[in-house]
Amino acid sequence: MTNPPPWQNVRDAIESAWPASGYRDLGVVVGCSGGADSVALLRSLVESVRQPAAPSPPRGFLVVAHFNHQFRGRESHADAEFVRQLAGQLAVPLETECGQGAEQDEESARNDRREFFRTVMRRHGARYLALGHSRDDNVETVLYRLMRGTGPAGMAGIASFRPFSDDPSGSDFVIARPMLDLGRDQIREALRSINAPWRDDASNRSNAYRRNWIRNELLPTMQSQFPQAVPAIARAIQGQRQWLDALQPVIDRWLATVQIREKPLTLRRLDRIGGEAETELTATPLRDQAVAIEALRRCWQRSGWPLRDMGQFHWTRVFEMLCGRGPDALTLPGAVEIRRDPESLTLVRRH
The missing domain is CATH 1.20.59 (Chorismate Mutase Domain, subunit A)
Incomplete structure (x- = not known):
């Protein structure tokens, strides 16, 4: 018995975490930076919604949302152009916005992007914001929280589904992260198998941000002694998530x-x-x-x-x-x- 091809494995994992029946008749905004994870998520959702074997045409919609922070000059604009071309290739509407281009801390940049997503969801009447966070992102998040002295809930990592916010203006929106069981390398291998390109953010190699240091320095050091550190930590996160639920x-x-x-x-x-x-x-x-x-x-x-x-x-x-x-x-x-x-x-x- 042959193993399913890499792209099918990724598709199956996303479908298992978030069946298309749960969103194909609703509005979904897909945050896409142009990186491998968000590109894989967008492609998978488009394929799932447009399945020819579906009993009826979808009544919902997908919208691509790209926020250009303009931190990296030409590279940032090249990312935005890549997403524009991808959205056109997939025949999905695109919403874009540019930030100020000034250096910001991680939280300020995240807040700007989050407010952009909120605006796009309101404008289109979407129910979901789909984000391409992977298992590796979840592990890095928990390690970051752990070093800041987090409690048990912080060890539960990123939730697969959660309200966009608890205030009335965002309580009707839901953030969906259906890729938390997929590894970063697995996602890239799947995209290569279907000749699907993506953009690599060179700033991810800089250790100026603490999360990048965790990714580039801490985790590789841990894996030199414990090669299965990422999946092992992911299992611990899953146990904490069950406790929190x-x-x-x-x-x-x-x-x-x-x-x-x-x-x-x-x-x-x-x-x-x-x-x-x-x-x-x-x-x-x-x-x-x-x-x-x-x-x-x-x-x-x-x-x-x-x-x-x-x-x-x-x-x-x-x-x-x-x-x-x-x-x-x-x-x-x-x-x-x-x-x-x-x-x-x-x-x-x-x-």
Whole structure:
């Protein structure tokens, strides 16, 4: 029995993670940088939507979205031209936008690109934003978080599907990442097998960005001693993701018991909760630090507050305040101020 060709393996993996029946009648914006991962994702989705064996024509649509940061001058414009030609070849509408071209940190660049995607989704009435993150991206993300002192949820890596944002303007949109089980080398081999070109970003070889250092220096060093480090870490991430998914109903119950109001965010002190709520502690472990921290993280997301600089140390400080320990006032990264009164905590972000 012969093995399926490399491109078919990639197609099958994407279809398994995200069956075409789930999006072919809806709108999908596909973020495409011109790199191998996003090119493979775009080609796969186009082929899946246009399958001749489908019982009926698709009622949905695909749109390609390319954000040109203009960081690399001619190379950036060549990437944009490559995506324009690819979209034309595949007969898929294209949306593009250019950034300022000035040097930015990773988070600012990501925010600019994210706002562009949000605008494109609104304009077209799309439901999904499809992004081509691979298994290697997931492993690099977890290593990055680990070195910043992440908690258990950070070790769960990138979610395959998640709301675009928790604020009302983005809650109807869903980010889909159906390539998290595919390795970077596997994706490139598949594209070569069908003579499909892609663009290589030379800036990925620079270690100016920490994620690039993880990719170019840390992981190769790890693999010199543990050749299967990437798939092994990926399996650990999958276990953490299953743990986090199982925890979601518990977090829902915690918030239902503890949160008084959303604006301003006000939470009951855990050391003041008693009576009927106390009898439900076995079902809702209010004083379990892991549950509380993941619930607090959700509050941050809903409020649109920055999570990047919130390490495990900061979450632990907030949990201690909820339990009646530590100071009565605290300022956290992102200018989030917490004040504790006899019955509750109030959290406000100062701009």
